[in-house]
Amino acid sequence: MxxxxxxxxxxxxxxxxxxxxxxxxxxxxDLMVEVNSGHRRPTDVISLGAIAxxxxxxxxxxxxxxxxxxxxxxxxxxxxATAAPxxxxxxxxVGSPQIRNAATLGGNLGTGSPAGDSLPVLAAxxxxxxxTSVHGQRExxxxxxxxxxxxxxxxxxxxxxxxxxxxxxxxxEFCKLGTRQAMVISVVSVAVVADTSSTSVRVGLGAVGPxxxxxxxxxxxxxxxxxxxxxxxxxxETCRRFAELVRDxxxxxxxxxxxxxxxxxxxxxLAARALRRIFP
Amino acid sequence: MSDLVSxxxxxxxxxxxxxxxxxxxxxxxVLRERLGLAGAKNACEQGECGSCSVMVDDELVCSCLVxxxxxxxxxxxxxxxxxxEGELSYVQQAFVDAGAVQCGFCTPGLIVSVHDLLERQPDAxxxxxxxxxxxxxxxxTGYGRILEAVRIAAAERxxxxxxxRA
Ligand SMILES: Cc1cc2nc3c(=O)[nH]c(=O)nc-3n(C[C@H](O)[C@H](O)[C@H](O)COP(=O)(O)OP(=O)(O)OC[C@H]3O[C@@H](n4cnc5c(N)ncnc54)[C@H](O)[C@@H]3O)c2cc1C
Ligand code: FES
Ligand code: FES
Numbered sequence: 227m228x229x230x231x232x233x234x235x236x237x238x239x240x241x242x243x244x245x246x247x248x249x250x251x252x253x254x255x256d257l258m259v260e261v262n263s264g265h266r267r268p269t270d271v272i273s274l275g276a277i278a279x280x281x282x283x284x285x286x287x288x289x290x291x292x293x294x295x296x297x298x299x300x301x302x303x304x305x306x307a308t309a310a311p312x313x314x315x316x317x318x319x320v321g322s323p324q325i326r327n328a329a330t331l332g333g334n335l336g337t338g339s340p341a342g343d344s345l346p347v348l349a350a351x352x353x354x355x356x357x358t359s360v361h362g363q364r365e366x367x368x369x370x371x372x373x374x375x376x377x378x379x380x381x382x383x384x385x386x387x388x389x390x391x392x393x394x395x396x397x398x399e400f401c402k403l404g405t406r407q408a409m410v411i412s413v414v415s416v417a418v419v420a421d422t423s424s425t426s427v428r429v430g431l432g433a434v435g436p437x438x439x440x441x442x443x444x445x446x447x448x449x450x451x452x453x454x455x456x457x458x459x460x461x462x463e464t465c466r467r468f469a470e471l472v473r474d475x476x477x478x479x480x481x482x483x484x485x486x487x488x489x490x491x492x493x494x495x496l497a498a499r500a501l502r503r504i505f506p
Numbered sequence: 507m508s509d510l511v512s513x514x515x516x517x518x519x520x521x522x523x524x525x526x527x528x529x530x531x532x533x534x535x536v537l538r539e540r541l542g543l544a545g546a547k548n549a550c551e552q553g554e555c556g557s558c559s560v561m562v563d564d565e566l567v568c569s570c571l572v573x574x575x576x577x578x579x580x581x582x583x584x585x586x587x588x589x590x591e592g593e594l595s596y597v598q599q600a601f602v603d604a605g606a607v608q609c610g611f612c613t614p615g616l617i618v619s620v621h622d623l624l625e626r627q628p629d630a631x632x633x634x635x636x637x638x639x640x641x642x643x644x645x646x647t648g649y650g651r652i653l654e655a656v657r658i659a660a661a662e663r664x665x666x667x668x669x670x671r672a
Contacts, residue, residue: 228510228511229513229529229573229575229576231578231579251573253571254571254572254573254576255553255571257573258532258552258553258570258571258572258573259552259571261530261532261552261573262532262551262552262570262571263552265549266530267530268529268530268573269529269574269577271529273573273576275576276579300567321553321554321641322553322640322641323566323637323638323640323641324556324566324567324568324617324619324639324641325553325558325568325571327565327566328565328567328568328571328572405566407640408637408639408640408641409554409640410509423556
């Protein structure tokens with residue numbers, strides 16, 4: 227049994243290649259819950275916390291690159307929050323301060339839970355996921371990375387190294403519904419982002435499908451309905467129709483957190499709320 | 507291959523050896539059961555209650571979610587470091603003065619969180635205090651007196667004018 231703490235990405239890739247079954251450990255906020263409850267007994271662990279490269283980010287003209295090891299506390303404020311406001315709002319709803327100080331974006335993707343709060347925002351921002359191994363690097367769209375509930379396209383020996391998202395001009399909103407304000411797993415989450423440059427609106431949905439979903443019909447409708455050159459404010463009828471179309475894009479299930487019917491209803495409510503907030 | 511791991515941890519400025527631990531042990535478990543530091547409390551082991559809060563490299567985290575063997579080389583500070591001589595820190599004193607301690611199980615975690623908050627944000631508003639303490643559950647007090655204790659501690663800190671109070 228070993229705990230390896232590589233200091234560079236190259237070392238981490240070699241370690242993962244020679245031991246493809248080792249548990250990769252970032253903030254531990256998902257992994258250690260499983261270990262403490264006895265659901266997982268790690269034999270070998272590769273701890274990623276000492277790799278500086280994974281904690282970096284860069285904000286380009288059109289795309290933002292965020293290292294897999296960047297924590298939600300970092301995403302929730304500062305320049306990342308200015309560049310990707312909806313992601314910051316989602317980050318701020320993750321767990322508690324203690325959780326956000328440890329939990330990473332890469333870990334949220336690694337777990338790939340449909341309720342992971344970064345996922346709907348990443349979907350709306352056309353995210354791609356960068357995976358690295360000793361064999362090289364590949365970058366795939368989020369829609370190819372998430373293949374099912376808690377199932378991803380990451381291959382043994384591969385590390386998630388970064389996430390790339392669009393940097394947009396325009397307002398963004400993230401709304402999450404749970405049973406309380408803090409420390410709650412989403413029953414539904416909705417991200418709505420607008421891009422004034424391309425006059426488009428994009429919608430990401432969380433916890434209402436096996437993977438994060440988009441709502442193409444609602445997006446097209448909103449892009450048409452919004453008066454981009456003048457007073458960008460939406461009327462009640464536009465919100466109602468938008469909510470209906472977003473709701474139709476949801477594919478929720480019944481589980482211990484909610485019924486599918488309630489999730490579908492709440493998806494519409496959150497969508498209308500988000501649209502009204504970004505175009506008040 | 508052996509089932510056990512040995513490693514060193516830096517806790518409250520001291521180098522401590524953990525010999526023959528199981529790999530999956532959390533920092534909380536190791537602090538309490540192997541290093542004799544029982545200040546951090548175990549109530550959930552799921553990151554939900556904050557009673558195990560400690561500082562790791564100056565970040566407030568749940569020690570139950572830190573894999574102990576991965577914390578080698580990191581600066582770990584527990585509640586025990588706040589009052590090394592047995593004299594209460596200003597936050598601890600404020601909790602006593604406000605009557606914010608009933609069974610006391612949540613108290614060490616809250617004190618660590620409040621120290622962290624007031625060092626970063628000495629003038630935190632009421633809503634910011636609530637958000638900062640949202641990861642610390644208390645089943646006894648109803649939080650009113652805890653919020654009062656934070657107000658007292660913040661005022662005391664500002665009045666004292668010292669940035670570097672323990
Ligand atoms: C009390 C509590 C509240 C929570 N609240 C929320 C919430 O509100 N919203 C939410 O979305 N989540 C929440 N979570 C879940 C968790 O915090 C997040 O999913 C978090 O993003 C996980 O990140 P981590 O760095 O802690 O991952 P870890 O636990 O370290 O890892 C998670 C998984 O990802 C893999 N992994 C990690 N990094 C990489 C990498 N670079 N490459 C490949 N695989 C990797 C690991 O092997 C593991 O399988 C909560 C958890 C707790 C304990
Ligand atoms: S024991 Fe760690 S958060 Fe509850
Ligand atoms: S005083 Fe008992 S849990 Fe807080």
